[in-house]
Amino acid sequence: EVQLLESGGGLIQPGGSLRLSCAASGFTFSNYAMNWVRQAPGKGLEWVSTISVTGVGTHYAASVKGRFTISRDDSKNTLFLQMSSLRVEDTAVYYCAKDVDSSGAYGIDPWGQGTLVTVSA
Amino acid sequence: DVLMTQTPLSSPVTLGQPASISCRSSQSLVHSNGDTYLSWLQQRPGQPPRLLIYKISNRFSGVPDRFSGSGTGTDFTLKISRVEAEDVGIYYCMQATHFPRTFGQGTKVEIK
Numbered sequence: 001e002v003q004l005l006e007s008g009g010g011l012i013q014p015g016g017s018l019r020l021s022c023a024a025s026g027f028t029f030s031n032y033a034m035n036w037v038r039q040a041p042g043k044g045l046e047w048v049s050t051i052s053v054t055g056v057g058t059h060y061a062a063s064v065k066g067r068f069t070i071s072r073d074d075s076k077n078t079l080f081l082q083m084s085s086l087r088v089e090d091t092a093v094y095y096c097a098k099d100v101d102s103s104g105a106y107g108i109d110p111w112g113q114g115t116l117v118t119v120s121a
Numbered sequence: 122d123v124l125m126t127q128t129p130l131s132s133p134v135t136l137g138q139p140a141s142i143s144c145r146s147s148q149s150l151v152h153s154n155g156d157t158y159l160s161w162l163q164q165r166p167g168q169p170p171r172l173l174i175y176k177i178s179n180r181f182s183g184v185p186d187r188f189s190g191s192g193t194g195t196d197f198t199l200k201i202s203r204v205e206a207e208d209v210g211i212y213y214c215m216q217a218t219h220f221p222r223t224f225g226q227g228t229k230v231e232i233k
Contacts, residue, residue, distance in 0.1 A: 035222075037170075045162075045170065045213055047222040059220045062122075095169055100181075104217045105152070107160035109172035109181060 002026040002110055004096045009115030016086050016119075022079040022096030022112060030054075030074040033099040035108055036081045038092035038117075048094070049081065053102060064090075086119045093117075123147055123216050127225035133233045140201040142228045144214035149194050151218070158217040161190055161199045164227075165210040173212075174199065206232065 008020040036048040049070040050059045058070050069082040079096055093114040100106035124147035134140045150157045161174040172181045174190035187202040214225040
């Protein structure tokens with residue numbers, strides 16, 4: 001069974017940094033692009049970042065570019081999101097999610113349960 | 122960025138009746154390889170999203186056949202032929218043809 005388990009969320013002050021992790025199991029992690037998607041309280045889904053197979057290609061939403069860095073450790077089947085210069089508007093549940101296939105055409109599934117990041121003074 | 126616009130934003134439906142959600146993109150979602158990377162996701166209350174439909178009209182593994190997708194280019198539709206209680210939730214369209222990937226605002230399906 002494919003499983004994605006996020007960790008690292010919590011309460012952080014504006015301007016601070018936080019590193020999210022996503023432990024993957026049940027599939028060959030290195031064969032798939034991975035994503036971070038966030039959802040502010042009571043709001044819709046916002047794509048944050050995608051990292052390609054091998055990690056060479058990375059993409060970011062304009063709202064986080066220059067502040068967030070996505071990375072992966074295929075030897076540990078783990079996806080990361082390093083977040084810095086955090087803002088109140090970054091408050092959200094952060095989901096780790098797997099591309100269904102290598103092309104990106106088949107969508108994103110499954111999703112982890114999410115980890116809550118709260119940015120507040 | 123590709124803007125994804127869903128209508129309606131709320132859809133009260135009687136059990137057993139159909140529901141339909143529209144999703145329009147601000148530009149064509151046809152990829153250079155000829156595929157269209159448009160998918161639909163369902164988010165039940167308190168749950169993470171899950172994939173229902175990919176490439177416009179293909180049901181993902183385990184998705185009931187009462188869910189169907191259609192459309193071309195910039196206009197897409199998700200239909201539920203007969204709404205069941207477990208279908209309550211928020212439905213999102215998502216495009217992955219262009220970066221940044223973008224979602225629609227979400228459509229809340231609830232029982233009347």
